[in-house]
Amino acid sequence: MQWTVPRPFVPRPFLDRLRLRRAALRFAAHGWAVTPGARLIGRRFACGQPACPIMTCHPALASWEDTASTDPARVQAWWRHEPHSVLLVTGRRLDAIEVPAALGLRVLGTVRLNRRADACGPVAVTAAGRWMFLVAPGAPLRPELENRLDVVRHGSGSWIPAAPSRMPDGPVRWAVSPDQAQWRLPGSETVQQLMTDALGTVREPQLTVPRQLSTARRGG
Incomplete structure (x- = not known):
């Protein structure tokens, strides 16, 4: 008769917190400033601030622009007790260009097909x-992208949620992870040129202003 040793029960929030903290520490170790985000409870985000009206993903700290950090001790402290979302602060070591899936798939396909390392x-x-x-x-x-409601540049004063943060529809994931890219960031102009070239090759969906991510603002 074969005996099995029962595995200890580990609460999901505890595991989530460990994964989120590990990711935040890795970003910080590579010089990417992070800040804790509100944590997902059901279908809304809770930041712990009394009477906060924001139900979507948002920073947990009112002073997030001033306190965002790469310091490992500070990052450890932020994720010591709560499974905060991991937010990458943009406009410092990196920017982010947010686009709809059809455009994103086309651009990534072009990069891979043509082996565009740059x-x-x-x-x-x-x-x-x-x-x-x-x-x-x-x-x-670029003007071709600036005039579109479904394209957002996250620069100074903005942020994006990073994997493995959970959103109401599911977790954020990497189509190309930082490790796969060797933590290198391509020039924005190069990526924007590919996006502009792809605009005429994708089926145009009904344009909507993105609401589920970060500040939905164009960073300056």
Whole structure:
């Protein structure tokens, strides 16, 4: 008769917190500033601030722009007790260009098909269909992209949620992880050129302003 040793029960929030903390520490170790986000409870996010009206993903700290950090001790403290979402602060070491799935798939396919090492960088994807291309900071959006409601540049004063943070529709994941990209960030102009070239080749969906991510604002 074979005996099995029962595995100890580990609460999911505890495991989530460990995964989120591990991810935040890795980002910080590579110089990408992080800040804790509100944690998902049911279908809304709770930041712990009394009477906070924001139900979507948002920073847990009111002073997040001033306190965002790469310091491991501070990051450890933020995730010591709560499974906060992991938010990457943009406009410092990186920017992010957020696009709809159809455009994101086309651009990533072009990068892989043509072996465009100069355009290969981390790409985060949400279950709601938003793709976020991480790029070197500073460059504004090209006019062809700036005029679209479904394209958002996250620069100074903005942030994006990073894997493995949970959103109402499912966790954020990497289409191209930082490890796969060797933690390199392509030039924003290069990635934007590929996006502009792809605009005429994707089926145009009904345009909507993204609401489920970060500040839904164009970083300056």
